[in-house]
Amino acid sequence: MKKLFIVLAVLSSLCGVAQAQEKVPVLSTQELASDCKLPASPESRSFCVGYTTAIYDTYLATRHPKRAKPFICVKQPAPKRDVVIADFVQFAQANTMLSDKPAAGVFLGFLAERFPCAK
Template sequence: MKKVLILLAALGAFSSLAQAQEKIQVLSTQELVNTCKTPASPESRSFCVGYTTAIYDTYLATRHPQRAKPYICVKQPAPSRDEVIGDFVKFGQTNQQTADKPAAGVFLGFLASRFPCAKK
């Protein structure tokens, strides 16, 4: 029984080590730009809209208004979703230094530059 427990502990340690060394792939800016380019298939358009909306919604949900000043301020009436995504595609194509960066961070930076908050 003791040998079985030692064997199970060794397998568990090896499994944890293998998982710790596994690199988690994140969507790059270039991959998101390629997915969001028009004309897009219905599948890629759905992914693009869902992914970019989730990034913005996460920003809204996680930013505590009393502790973190907003840095993205969309004035109403807001531009269409397709217009904003089209502008992001142009941004990604002209800023090639961001191509290999994680898409979520670059998209938030794009939104901050496209929709800056008024200086107080």
């Protein structure tokens, strides 16, 4: 019984090491811009809208107003979603040095540039 426990412990630790070394693929800016480019298939359009909305919603939900000043301030009435997404695609195409960077961070940077907060 003791030997079985030791064998299971060793196997589980080896599985943990293998999982820790596994590289998790992250969506690149180029991939997101490609999915967001018009005309898009219904699947690409849905993915683009869902992904970009999730990035912004996560920013809103995780920013603590007392500890972290906002850096994205969308004035109301907000522009149409399609306009903002088209602007992001142009931004990504104009900044090719960012194309292999993670899409979420680049999209947040784009939003900060497009919708800066008053100083």
